[in-house]
Amino acid sequence: MLLFRDVKVFDGERTLPPTHVTVAEGLIAAVGEAEAPGAVVVEGRGATLMPGLIDAHAHAFPGDLEQAAAFGVTTVLDMMADPVQAAGLRVAATAAPALADLRTAGTAATIPGGYGWYLVEMGLLPPFPTLTAPEQADAFVAERLAEGSDYLKILLDDGSTVGAPTPAMPDETLHALVAAAHDRDRLTVAHALTAESARLAVAAGVDVLGHLFVDEPAPELAHELAARGTVVIPTLAALGELFGRPQGRRLAADPRVAPYLGEGARHMLTMGPVPLGEGARHDFDVAPRTLAELRDAGVTVLAGSDASNIGTAHGATLHHELRRLVAAGLTPREALTAATAAPARCFGLADRGRIAPGLRADLVLVDGDPTADIDHTLDILGVWRGGQRIARERRLGDEGPLTG
Numbered sequence: 118m119l120l121f122r123d124v125k126v127f128d129g130e131r132t133l134p135p136t137h138v139t140v141a142e143g144l145i146a147a148v149g150e151a152e153a154p155g156a157v158v159v160e161g162r163g164a165t166l167m168p169g170l171i172d173a174h175a176h177a178f179p180g181d182l183e184q185a186a187a188f189g190v191t192t193v194l195d196m197m198a199d200p201v202q203a204a205g206l207r208v209a210a211t212a213a214p215a216l217a218d219l220r221t222a223g224t225a226a227t228i229p230g231g232y233g234w235y236l237v238e239m240g241l242l243p244p245f246p247t248l249t250a251p252e253q254a255d256a257f258v259a260e261r262l263a264e265g266s267d268y269l270k271i272l273l274d275d276g277s278t279v280g281a282p283t284p285a286m287p288d289e290t291l292h293a294l295v296a297a298a299h300d301r302d303r304l305t306v307a308h309a310l311t312a313e314s315a316r317l318a319v320a321a322g323v324d325v326l327g328h329l330f331v332d333e334p335a336p337e338l339a340h341e342l343a344a345r346g347t348v349v350i351p352t353l354a355a356l357g358e359l360f361g362r363p364q365g366r367r368l369a370a371d372p373r374v375a376p377y378l379g380e381g382a383r384h385m386l387t388m389g390p391v392p393l394g395e396g397a398r399h400d401f402d403v404a405p406r407t408l409a410e411l412r413d414a415g416v417t418v419l420a421g422s423d424a425s426n427i428g429t430a431h432g433a434t435l436h437h438e439l440r441r442l443v444a445a446g447l448t449p450r451e452a453l454t455a456a457t458a459a460p461a462r463c464f465g466l467a468d469r470g471r472i473a474p475g476l477r478a479d480l481v482l483v484d485g486d487p488t489a490d491i492d493h494t495l496d497i498l499g500v501w502r503g504g505q506r507i508a509r510e511r512r513l514g515d516e517g518p519l520t521g
């Protein structure tokens with residue numbers, strides 16, 4: 118049994134004045150109960166207890182889940198992976214509290230030679246099935262679920278933002294994929310970087326946009342997203358690396374980050390900006406305004422790092438994403454909800470994301486009050502997954518290949 122004593126609590130949505138939180142058998146037993154005979158006591162004065170963070174957009178390779186957990190990210194939502202590797206990681210994470218828990222999209226939906234295939238050409242993913250006709254969507258989705266995909270990732274990209282022209286998925290195929298996933302009560306997440314592809318995704322009924330669109334302002338889209346309940350994972354940190362506003366080096370130099378990065382992770386985090394092709398069409402400076410429009414319209418925003426891309430590191434970059442979200446106009450509390458209660462609700466993870474009796478004791482204790490100053494999320498005093506404390510001392514695994 119575990120007792121956090123006199124600790125300020127961010128419960129996933131609200132901040133509670135200093136109170137007590139007890140943990141038993143891996144679950145939060147009570148909030149406000151000071152009596153816990155025989156419990157290991159963690160003094161919480163001056164600190165804030167938060168739910169374990171959920172990274173709503175990442176790509177996990179061996180070693181990544183340990184590093185995520187060391188930074189307080191206790192759940193990782195993978196958004197495109199080799200299903201065999203993802204299944205292995207998931208089993209490993211179930212057995213070991215030192216690894217973040219994993220959910221996965223597995224193989225993403227794209228067309229032959231379409232967006233995402235470059236990962237195969239680069240040797241980062243084994244060849245995977247693609248769709249040549251909308252009639253294949255139903256079987257494609259059924260196969261993904263049989264492989265262990267928790268939700269469907271759909272790649273919509275013509276390569277225009279990065280100057281690498283790529284055939285785009287026909288609209289009929291997109292619609293058929295969304296219908297096939299919804300028939301099976303599964304969420305759909307679209308990779309879309311342009312306002313036009315975001316429009317197509319929203320019109321097709323896609324549930325989640327995996328990135329913010331960054332080619333042009335589209336104020337009318339905010340109301341459309343809000344009306345349909347479409348959720349957005351901006352991934353500002355990763356897009357900043359891609360579109361000329363890299364901050365990975367600064368993050369890697371943070372003394373609260375550096376000791377917990379393996380060599381490979383440090384290398385990946387500091388190798389931005391990403392070289393782009395000729396005619397790349399994007400305007401990252403429009404992102405804060407777009408995000409403010411989404412927020413004002415009431416669109417649900419989730420925090421996602423898009424690690425393992427260039428300029429990102431599992432765990433660390435989610436903290437940086439929270440800062441980017443606040444810099445773009447979210448309150449620190451809203452940003453923290455975007456990494457806790459909101460992704461749990463969106464992805465149906467009913468057992469986590471908040472501090473409440475009966476939920477998993479996935480917890481992060483930080484010095485100071487991150488709801489007042491988001492920078493405090495990196496002042497980590499301790500991480501618990503399923504009630505077990507994670508050892509943060511050691512330097513961690515160094516895998517970290519590039520993904521989409």
Ligand SMILES: [Zn+2]
Nearest residue numbers: 175196423521
């Ligand atoms: Zn991604």
